[in-house]
Amino acid sequence: MRYDNPQLIEALAREYVVGTLQGRARRRFARVLSASLVARRAVATWERQLAPLARSIRPVQPPVETWAQIEVAIGRATRTSGTLRRGWAALAAGFALVAILFGSLYLTQRATVEQPTYVAVVTDQATGPVWLLQSFEQARTLRVTTVTARPAPANSSYELWMLPGGGAQPVSLGLLPAAGNATLALSTAQLTVLGNTPTLAVSVEPAGGSPTGLPTGPVIYTAPLLRS
Amino acid sequence: MFGTRLLHSPAARNVAACQHVTERDARCTNGERSHGRTGATDRALRRILVRQDLAQEALQDVYVSIWRNAKEYRPARAAAFTWMLSIARYRAIDIKRSRKREVLFADPAEYVPEDASTMDADLALIADRNNDARRLRDCLKELSTPQRNAVCLAYMNGLTHEEVAGTLAAPLGTVKSWVRRGLESLKRCIQP
Numbered sequence: 001m002r003y004d005n006p007q008l009i010e011a012l013a014r015e016y017v018v019g020t021l022q023g024r025a026r027r028r029f030a031r032v033l034s035a036s037l038v039a040r041r042a043v044a045t046w047e048r049q050l051a052p053l054a055r056s057i058r059p060v061q062p063p064v065e066t067w068a069q070i071e072v073a074i075g076r077a078t079r080t081s082g083t084l085r086r087g088w089a090a091l092a093a094g095f096a097l098v099a100i101l102f103g104s105l106y107l108t109q110r111a112t113v114e115q116p117t118y119v120a121v122v123t124d125q126a127t128g129p130v131w132l133l134q135s136f137e138q139a140r141t142l143r144v145t146t147v148t149a150r151p152a153p154a155n156s157s158y159e160l161w162m163l164p165g166g167g168a169q170p171v172s173l174g175l176l177p178a179a180g181n182a183t184l185a186l187s188t189a190q191l192t193v194l195g196n197t198p199t200l201a202v203s204v205e206p207a208g209g210s211p212t213g214l215p216t217g218p219v220i221y222t223a224p225l226l227r228s
Numbered sequence: 229m230f231g232t233r234l235l236h237s238p239a240a241r242n243v244a245a246c247q248h249v250t251e252r253d254a255r256c257t258n259g260e261r262s263h264g265r266t267g268a269t270d271r272a273l274r275r276i277l278v279r280q281d282l283a284q285e286a287l288q289d290v291y292v293s294i295w296r297n298a299k300e301y302r303p304a305r306a307a308a309f310t311w312m313l314s315i316a317r318y319r320a321i322d323i324k325r326s327r328k329r330e331v332l333f334a335d336p337a338e339y340v341p342e343d344a345s346t347m348d349a350d351l352a353l354i355a356d357r358n359n360d361a362r363r364l365r366d367c368l369k370e371l372s373t374p375q376r377n378a379v380c381l382a383y384m385n386g387l388t389h390e391e392v393a394g395t396l397a398a399p400l401g402t403v404k405s406w407v408r409r410g411l412e413s414l415k416r417c418i419q420p
Contacts, residue, residue, distance in 0.1 A: 014411045017314075018383045019321045020392075020404075049418055050383055051310045052361035053368075054272040054317070141326065172281050185326040187289035187319075209281045 006038065013042035017050060116143070120200050120223040124148075130221065131176055131202075133160070135186065135194060142173055142184040149178045152204065159205045161215055162190070162197040163222070175209055176202060197225050268309065269316045276320040276386030286323055290316040321386050367417035375410035378403055 012029050015021040021029060033039050116134035124130050132145040144160075152158050158176040171193045174184040186194070203210070204217040269290065274283040293315060368376055374396065381387045381395055393403040 011408075014415070015407070018379065018407065018411065019317070019386050020382050020389050020407055022325065022388055047310050047314045048360065049364060049414070051313055052364045053380065053383060054313050055268045055309075055361070172285070174281070183326070185323045187285045187323075189288045189292055190285060208279060211280070213281060213284055 009036070009039050010042050013039060014046050017043055017046035118194060118225050118227055120225045122200070122202055122221045122223045124221065133200065133223075135191075137191065140186045140188075140191065142186055144176055144182040144184065146177055146179055146181060149176070151178045155207045156204050156217070157207050157209055158220075159203050159209050159215070159217075160184075161201045161203060162193050162225075163199045163201055164193050164197045166196070168193075170201065170215055172210065172213065173200070194225070199223070200225050269312055272313060272384075273316055273320045275384055276317065276324055282323060282327075283320070286316065286320050290319055293319075317386070324386050325388075363418055364414075367414050370417055371410050371413055372406075374398070375406045375413070378406035379410040379414070382407055 009032075012021060012025075012032075016026065016029050016033075029039070033043060117137045118133075118135040120133045121129050122131040122133065127148055129147040130149050132147060134143045134145075135141070136143065142160075149158070158178065160173040160176050161170040162173060163170050171190065173186075173190065176182070200223050201215070201219050202221040202223075203215040203219045205215070206217070210216050270283070270287055273286050273290070274280065277283040277286060290312070368379075371379070377396060378392050381392045382389075387395065389400060389404050389407065392398075392407070393400045396403065398406075
């Protein structure tokens with residue numbers, strides 16, 4: 001495709017800004033942007049013209065913990081109480097079993113273009129492996145493979161958490177499916193925390209996830225996060 | 229009341245102040261924190277991502293990215309707010325598209341503007357004292373109702389053409405043309 005056609009650039013720029021340019025076309029245009037001043041100007045013009053519309057959305061305040069997590073991510077770690085951590089640590093059991101299961105399960109996974117950076121197997125003491133989790137740094141994703149999960153209790157969801165070291169608060173990775181596979185997006189902040197996380201945990205939360213940004217329901221599993 | 233706050237755009241001022249930060253000092257984020265000044269960016273993220281936890285993650289990501297890239301901000305190219313908003317919207321769109329729809333628990337029906345007057349109420353929130361904002365509002369009013377709804381659903385809620393088609397119960401091709409023609413008219417109206 002030729003990107004030196006001003007009309008084409010204009011058409012792509014407006015759909016890029018509005019968000020309806022999708023998939024490969026979107027990624028390709030994002031690359032064009034770094035090389036083309038004309039494209040950047042067209043995008044900047046649309047961004048400016050439409051921005052007042054975003055301001056018309058009614059306000060909400062971000063929860064306080066968001067700020068704490070931002071500060072952690074930019075390197076000004078905040079200290080938090082260790083009481084929560086002690087409770088979580090008590091649940092971290094059966095690591096040896098997990099290691100064995102991890103070996104057998106992981107070897108059966110097909111090799112992908114990008115090798116996972118971290119892996120974890122969430123294991124139920126009674127029924128064995130529940131979820132296999134693999135993080136991919138470049139793709140910024142966490143792949144979830146469900147082995148044998150029980151359906152979540154009514155009006156509940158399984159939520160996956162990172163338990164970073166140093167007494168920091170748990171950070172959500174998203175919801176886990178009760179069946180099938182899922183791919184969760186990882187933000188830069190999450191990837192940063194992941195690199196300092198020895199243990200993952202799964203809690204039962206109200207449907208749709210914890211309303212507070214921190215675990216509110218019972219922690220049913222923990223699993224060590226292993227560097228692949 | 230919040231309308232007044234939006235007009236003065238403290239977030240924009242704050243980012244503008246942050247552009248001069250060479251070392252990562254605490255001033256900017258603490259300033260925003262103490263005044264609760266994330267307003268519009270956070271709202272835009274929530275409207276697109278629906279789920280609070282996702283919006284929260286995206287907001288963190290965006291602020292960290294803004295913090296790290298403050299030096300690259302060019303006042304001439306974009307107002308600080310627009311710069312920050314754009315980073316946030318694109319990130320939210322990426323996250324939304326990378327998730328399966330069922331993971332988002334989004335109910336598009338929630339966002340259907342019932343009629344033009346509902347959208348007018350939305351548009352009335354656009355800051356009046358700003359010329360750009362007023363022109364955008366007046367020009368949006370000149371679009372046909374389906375064009376305006378299609379553009380707003382795509383821009384404000386981060387819906388794809390397919391999702392807008394599902395929401396407005398219209399054929400995909402029709403929706404694509406609503407968005408395209410809506411934006412073309414908007415451009416002609418804003419830059420005569």
